[in-house]
Amino acid sequence: MKLLKQLCEVHAPSGNEGPMKDFLLRYIQKEKKKWKNAPEIFHGDEFQDCIILKFGKPRTAIFAHMDSIGFTVRYQNQLLPIGSPDPEVGTILVGHDSKGLIECTLDFDRDNHAFYKFGRTIDRGTELTYKVNFRNGKQFIESAYLDDRLGIYNALRVAETLKDGVIVFSCWEEHGGGAVPYLAKFIYENWKVRQALISDITWVSDGVEHGKGVAISMRDRNIPRRSFVNKIIAIAKKRKVRFQLEVEGMGSSDGRELQTSPYPFDWCFVGAPEQYAHTPHEKVHKDDIDAMIELYQWLMKDL
Amino acid sequence: MKLLKQLCEVHAPSGNEGPMKDFLLRYIQKEKKKWKNAPEIFHGDEFQDCIILKFGKPRTAIFAHMDSIGFTVRYQNQLLPIGSPDPEVGTILVGHDSKGLIECTLDFDRDNHAFYKFGRTIDRGTELTYKVNFRNGKQFIESAYLDDRLGIYNALRVAETLKDGVIVFSCWEEHGGGAVPYLAKFIYENWKVRQALISDITWVSDGVEHGKGVAISMRDRNIPRRSFVNKIIAIAKKRKVRFQLEVEGMGSSDGRELQTSPYPFDWCFVGAPEQYAHTPHEKVHKDDIDAMIELYQWLMKDL
Amino acid sequence: MKLLKQLCEVHAPSGNEGPMKDFLLRYIQKEKKKWKNAPEIFHGDEFQDCIILKFGKPRTAIFAHMDSIGFTVRYQNQLLPIGSPDPEVGTILVGHDSKGLIECTLDFDRDNHAFYKFGRTIDRGTELTYKVNFRNGKQFIESAYLDDRLGIYNALRVAETLKDGVIVFSCWEEHGGGAVPYLAKFIYENWKVRQALISDITWVSDGVEHGKGVAISMRDRNIPRRSFVNKIIAIAKKRKVRFQLEVEGMGSSDGRELQTSPYPFDWCFVGAPEQYAHTPHEKVHKDDIDAMIELYQWLMKDL
Numbered sequence: 001m002k003l004l005k006q007l008c009e010v011h012a013p014s015g016n017e018g019p020m021k022d023f024l025l026r027y028i029q030k031e032k033k034k035w036k037n038a039p040e041i042f043h044g045d046e047f048q049d050c051i052i053l054k055f056g057k058p059r060t061a062i063f064a065h066m067d068s069i070g071f072t073v074r075y076q077n078q079l080l081p082i083g084s085p086d087p088e089v090g091t092i093l094v095g096h097d098s099k100g101l102i103e104c105t106l107d108f109d110r111d112n113h114a115f116y117k118f119g120r121t122i123d124r125g126t127e128l129t130y131k132v133n134f135r136n137g138k139q140f141i142e143s144a145y146l147d148d149r150l151g152i153y154n155a156l157r158v159a160e161t162l163k164d165g166v167i168v169f170s171c172w173e174e175h176g177g178g179a180v181p182y183l184a185k186f187i188y189e190n191w192k193v194r195q196a197l198i199s200d201i202t203w204v205s206d207g208v209e210h211g212k213g214v215a216i217s218m219r220d221r222n223i224p225r226r227s228f229v230n231k232i233i234a235i236a237k238k239r240k241v242r243f244q245l246e247v248e249g250m251g252s253s254d255g256r257e258l259q260t261s262p263y264p265f266d267w268c269f270v271g272a273p274e275q276y277a278h279t280p281h282e283k284v285h286k287d288d289i290d291a292m293i294e295l296y297q298w299l300m301k302d303l
Numbered sequence: 304m305k306l307l308k309q310l311c312e313v314h315a316p317s318g319n320e321g322p323m324k325d326f327l328l329r330y331i332q333k334e335k336k337k338w339k340n341a342p343e344i345f346h347g348d349e350f351q352d353c354i355i356l357k358f359g360k361p362r363t364a365i366f367a368h369m370d371s372i373g374f375t376v377r378y379q380n381q382l383l384p385i386g387s388p389d390p391e392v393g394t395i396l397v398g399h400d401s402k403g404l405i406e407c408t409l410d411f412d413r414d415n416h417a418f419y420k421f422g423r424t425i426d427r428g429t430e431l432t433y434k435v436n437f438r439n440g441k442q443f444i445e446s447a448y449l450d451d452r453l454g455i456y457n458a459l460r461v462a463e464t465l466k467d468g469v470i471v472f473s474c475w476e477e478h479g480g481g482a483v484p485y486l487a488k489f490i491y492e493n494w495k496v497r498q499a500l501i502s503d504i505t506w507v508s509d510g511v512e513h514g515k516g517v518a519i520s521m522r523d524r525n526i527p528r529r530s531f532v533n534k535i536i537a538i539a540k541k542r543k544v545r546f547q548l549e550v551e552g553m554g555s556s557d558g559r560e561l562q563t564s565p566y567p568f569d570w571c572f573v574g575a576p577e578q579y580a581h582t583p584h585e586k587v588h589k590d591d592i593d594a595m596i597e598l599y600q601w602l603m604k605d606l
Numbered sequence: 607m608k609l610l611k612q613l614c615e616v617h618a619p620s621g622n623e624g625p626m627k628d629f630l631l632r633y634i635q636k637e638k639k640k641w642k643n644a645p646e647i648f649h650g651d652e653f654q655d656c657i658i659l660k661f662g663k664p665r666t667a668i669f670a671h672m673d674s675i676g677f678t679v680r681y682q683n684q685l686l687p688i689g690s691p692d693p694e695v696g697t698i699l700v701g702h703d704s705k706g707l708i709e710c711t712l713d714f715d716r717d718n719h720a721f722y723k724f725g726r727t728i729d730r731g732t733e734l735t736y737k738v739n740f741r742n743g744k745q746f747i748e749s750a751y752l753d754d755r756l757g758i759y760n761a762l763r764v765a766e767t768l769k770d771g772v773i774v775f776s777c778w779e780e781h782g783g784g785a786v787p788y789l790a791k792f793i794y795e796n797w798k799v800r801q802a803l804i805s806d807i808t809w810v811s812d813g814v815e816h817g818k819g820v821a822i823s824m825r826d827r828n829i830p831r832r833s834f835v836n837k838i839i840a841i842a843k844k845r846k847v848r849f850q851l852e853v854e855g856m857g858s859s860d861g862r863e864l865q866t867s868p869y870p871f872d873w874c875f876v877g878a879p880e881q882y883a884h885t886p887h888e889k890v891h892k893d894d895i896d897a898m899i900e901l902y903q904w905l906m907k908d909l
Contacts, residue, residue, distance in 0.1 A: 014829055015825070015832050018833055048870050048872070072825055072829075072853055074813065074855070080855040124824065124851045125824035125825070125851055125853050178865040182868045182869055207377065219318070219383070222478075222481075223375075223385065226321070226430070227319075227321055247376065247377045247378065247383065248377070259475075259480075260484060262484035263485055264482075264485045266351070497652075510681030510682075510730070521678070521731035526620055526678075528654055528655065529621050529733070530622075530655075548730045548731055550679065550730050552686040552687070563787060564787060565788045565791045565867060565869075566788055567785075567788045569654070
């Protein structure tokens with residue numbers, strides 16, 4: 001879980017994923033020698049801060065987003081949300097600006113507008129993220145940013161033995177998207193890949209529980225093609241991986257952008273459930289992480 | 304009207320349009336021998352559950368959506384909307400799951416959340432649609448799902464004599480879309496077609512009445528290019544087809560996705576008005592259906 | 607400022623940008639002989655009512671939108687907004703329909719629905735815009751439609767000396783967009799251009815003031831890539847152009863559509879701030895206009 005802890009600690013709010021790109025490129029360069037198959041690595045200006053790994057003859061792509069929620073410093077001591085953070089008063093936020101490192105405290109005014117408390121003014125436009133407190137317990141992992149560093153962790157674990165497939169590390173997922181359409185274009189036009197698995201974290205709810213297995217989401221705000229979801233459920237059953245079916249009316253993911261892109265992608269969200277989403281204390285059961293990795297390994301073979 | 308009745312009875316909520324695809328492919332294979340010109344038929348995995356018919360040297364495409372509104376079974380007896388259904392308490396919903404056929408009753412709790420009443424639990428993710436009661440009266444057709452089975456019916460009637468044109472049967476229109484961008488890409492890149500007519504059903508309102516002709520929509524939530532709408536109005540006048548001008552600030556259609564796609568489509572919504580939209584009792588005047596078919600026949604020639 | 611006045615007076619609400627296209631094509635044909643470098647001009651049906659100017663070997667594109675807010679006549683005396691107009695009761699609206707020129711008065715009913723007062727009925731679908739009262743003061747310009755005729759004016763002033771670059775005049779920006787995706791496709795596929803500056807007008811706020819320089823927007827509802835914004839700020843500093851940093855959580859621009867297009871565009875909104883946005887009395891400081899033009903000239907060289 002050292003890798004997961006490192007991933008959680010990278011400062012990469014939506015729009016500023018550069019530090020995560022750098023971390024991942026270093027990690028992949030170093031680790032790929034141990035992987036069963038070496039991927040082709042695509043990155044650079046044509047991909048902004050995204051990364052694509054291509055293994056063998058791909059049929060299916062895994063999408064994991066690199067960005068996190070957070071705050072942007074506006075004027076005076078005001079903060080604007082990046083994505084939909086859900087923290088308490090007193091949460092510690094970190095970042096840096098022209099004057100150095102920042103560790104400040106979050107507060108809200110009567111109208112529920114966020115602002116910071118700090119000994120000095122912070123530069124306009126500075127991004128602040130939660131101070132990460134990674135807790136590796138017996139049954140649970142608790143940390144800020146398991147959404148979606150756990151999705152990245154899953155993809156990197158699957159990469160170790162992957163034969164055929166694409167892994168995509170995307171940007172801006174928490175704040176309206178923007179990278180998935182051109183990433184979809186690239187993998188569809190180059191390799192005709194049009195099956196996608198969204199490696200992301202979902203919610204513990206009145207139908208999805210901790211420790212009952214990875215969630216296969218039949219829908220959220222968007223509805224994927226039923227025949228593709230059915231295939232995934234059938235593989236999970238055949239391979240005897242522990243899973244739960246999720247059915248939601250809200251929430252979305254990189255799947256939304258695949259759905260509306262001008263490429264005929266089938267997609268399905270497959271991920272561990274978490275409690276306390278978008279707080280500094282996201283909490284995921286370790287058995288669900290194991291089931292997630294196991295199911296992805298089978299899906300990349302069987303789909 | 305036997306065909307229209309059959310179309311209304313196909314179970315094909317957004318995301319599960321497979322049954323409508325199968326129905327249409329069978330119908331087209333059988334009927335195309337009687338059509339004046341045989342179309343090329345495009346379908347298969349690259350089109351998900353969509354179908355494209357290409358006649359002659361096309362300049363204009365007709366878009367009709369295959370999907371309908373409905374409900375998805377969530378947890379316990381909860382229902383989530385697919386699109387924006389607008390039914391009453393007691394409406395009968397049908398579907399099927401691993402345990403067999405379902406015919407259950409819709410109810411709402413105090414917070415206006417939908418749930419079902421049925422003698423047993425229904426599988427998670429099961430889609431339910433209105434039980435169809437098709438009524439062919441003297442002046443009016445009343446049925447669930449005239450939106451947009453009437454749009455499909457119109458397209459199939461126009462197909463009988465069509466010389467040059469494309470007919471597109473699309474998916475997901477009722478629930479956020481997703482197919483139109485790649486369909487637009489295909490017909491634009493292959494045949495340079497960038498004129499589109501949205502064969503769909505609109506609303507009787509304080510400006511659009513039953514029996515006064517097909518509605519040409521000057522705008523809804525989206526605004527099509529004025530010069531294209533003007534051409535359509537001019538053709539309707541020249542050809543002396545009965546029509547009404549619609550001007551709305553809400554509602555959208557496959558036209559929205561053409562508008563925002565990376566292809567320079569001009570589009571206009573042209574369709575019969577209906578009362579009781581998205582209920583099981585959608586009601587359309589037969590004269591307006593006739594005017595719709597007639598106007599489409601002229602538009603496909605004159606545009 | 608004669609050109610700016612003329613631009614403000616063109617009637618071109620979203621969806622009906624034809625008159626602005628005609629004005630600009632005439633202007634460009636006439637003026638380009640005086641420009642340092644002659645551009646290639648792209649327009650016609652494949653571009654709907656948009657225009658693209660290509661100078662030399664472009665690396666960066668300027669986007670300025672041609673459309674304005676306004677109203678569409680619905681039924682009876684009702685008006686529907688085009689975009690988000692923000693006028694007072696009594697505002698004079700102009701347009702024309704089949705019966706001739708219109709100059710009517712705006713009113714609101716108790717539910718804040720807009721309607722017109724005029725001696726006769728106005729044709730359905732007629733677009734009305736503010737009557738323009740252009741005031742060229744000592745320090746300030748005041749007029750309807752500085753948003754975004756000032757953005758166009760800036761682009762045309764930059765065109766006078768531009769060596770390498772693209773200038774794009776887009777449509778529908780005020781009402782949901784629709785042209786930018788295919789414009790982005792064209793300039794990316796033909797010239798690999800994927801840097802964009804949004805030449806548009808922003809708001810005077812509690813952090814951005816009249817006369818303090820052009821605003822470089824670090825974010826609005828959308829978040830551009832931080833590394834690109836940083837480059838622009840660095841150029842403004844190096845070239846000693848007066849600028850202000852904007853940080854907002856609302857508002858959007860052609861940048862939103864570049865962000866979500868299937869092309870990897872970096873974009874940044876750079877424009878003068880105005881007071882009384884979307885009223886007939888938009889007000890911009892002349893020094894900020896000068897700073898805007900100056901910064902664009904440098905950016906097109908240095909980026």
